Amino acid sequence: MRVLITGGMGFIGSHLADELLKKGHAVSLVDNLSTGNIDNIKNIKDHKNLSFKIESIMNEKAMRTFIKKCDMVYHLAAAVGVKYIIDNPLESIQVNVKGTEIVLELANEYGKKKVIIASTSEVYGKNVDGVRAFKENDDRVLGSTTISRWSYASTKSLDEFLALAYYREKKLPVVIVRLFNTVGPRQTGHYGMVVPRFIKQALMNHPLTVYGDGKQTRSFTYVSDVVKAIIALAESRKAEGEIFNIGNPKGITIEELAKKIKKMTNSQSEIAYIPYEKAYEKGFEDMRHRMPNIDKLKHFIGFSPETDIDDILTKTIDYFEK
């Protein structure tokens, strides 16, 4: 197949490109390098089945050419990262809503075989009733529109609505994937992501910046596991018109994560507790806990993540050390 990956030079997009090339597909990438990096594709950029363009998905004319030439689209391009969203509120909304609209509209016009829409666990918002794994059809609880963070969940929810509307009204075969915290080599900490930030801080013997009291939990999934699940869903007829959580059901507190990384890197770093307002903005709200229920994923494609947190950290620390 000829596949187009929007956001193909990003962290997840580039790993997806590696895997699709291995499977023998012809792969085209489009990325404006807002959070992506050309270095992410240095191992594949001369591959005979790869082409890439540095361009924004907001350029409809360029997107028309790319989408015309492919059989299917993995739409990963988006403004991502809590810090990035807070620092670039307008651009984030425009790219995440209009960009996705352009992709879906053109994919429909040219009758593409499939469109994978990358969404996020952020759409669940705050869990109000304690520690519990989110299910795809759960209610969503978002904070006030005065808090920039919630715009990300809102734009991505709109992407999901749009994709489902194209599926229902136009019969465009779409699959929506809600990615939980995905980590691994090539991820950058510039836009807020905790694992690359802690690893870099630890390796440089700088303080590990735990935000809040550190008792909040997250579950981390290795990027190769995520990529495998995305491809399996793209290959499944049954998955069309459906939404799937992709993540690791096992959680860890951020404080524990900091301690683990400190130990694994033999770091001299201290652990510094930073109030949220100092780390982000006044009134910032964090999710206390966020874990996926992956029963649906298991049922549809038999997926369970293979890489546990120790393995994930070993591999990622190794990458950063190099």
Ligand code: UDP
């Ligand atoms: N976090 C932290 N220190 C950092 C960056 C993030 O303690 O330097 C916390 C953040 O407040 C959140 C968790 O780590 O509770 C995960 O943050 P990330 O931005 O990686 O992803 P999120 O789950 O918030 O989208």
